[in-house]
Amino acid sequence: MMVIPAIDLKDGRCVRLRQGDMAQETTYSDDPAAMARQWEALGAQRLHVVDLNGAVNGKPQNMEHVRAIAGAVSIPIHVGGGIRSLDVVKYYFSHGVSRVVLGTAALENTAFLADACACFPDKIFVGVDVKQGRVAVHGWTNVSESTAEPVLASLKEYPLAGVIFTEISRDGMLEGPNVAALRDAVRASPVPLIASGGVTRVEDIRAIKRLGQKIIGVIVGKALYEGTLDLPAALAEARA
Secondary structure, eight states: OEEEEEEEEETTEEEEEETTEEEEEEEEESOHHHHHHHHHHTTOSOEEEEEHHHHHHTSOSOHHHHHHHHHHOSSOEEEESSOOSHHHHHHHHHTTOSEEEEOHHHHHOHHHHHHHHHHSTTOEEEEEEEETTEEEETTTTEEEEEEHHHHHHGGGGSOOSEEEEEEGGGTTSOSOOOHHHHHHHHHHOSSOEEEESOOOSHHHHHHHHTTOTTEEEEEEOHHHHHTSSOHHHHHHHHHO
């Protein structure tokens, strides 16, 4: 299982939010590429980059910073946030990105998801973000009536790299992951999962790993930046 540091971009800075609230941010670096190099130097196997402005606005806003991150490291990077056209998907893949994460567009426009997967099979992740049992879209600003299980089940026909499953209520709170929700997601998902939201301690890595081999990775953000989780220790636990 991989441990994947998150780099969340807002206005060109590396920040973390509380429960996805754009008004509750903490800035950790004005140089996201340098932060990416730091995580690589500490042993990260890949990075998860999110364009927060893009996720809310529906159009990427931090492309130059994504390019800088891709050029600064030799490990693969995922990118998500506001990717709602095939041209943007192609742009990212042509500028050093290894995997693209589709959220709102994939859930609201299945034709787009099918086209993206046809052009880039096994390189597309779908982001499924859940708040109080319901799937959230548009940068977590809108909560739909859909629950995660049918949304996950509907993805079986696509050649995906997997799903990034985020429990919004735990994100940025340093309160631990929602293991029960992750267990349900594992049962429902036809594709591999990457868990995100609330991972705080090495014990959380251990608990997620116990859910089985369908979970191929865990994204960690605030805990790394605040120092409650040591990346080398987390990597060692994931490999154990």
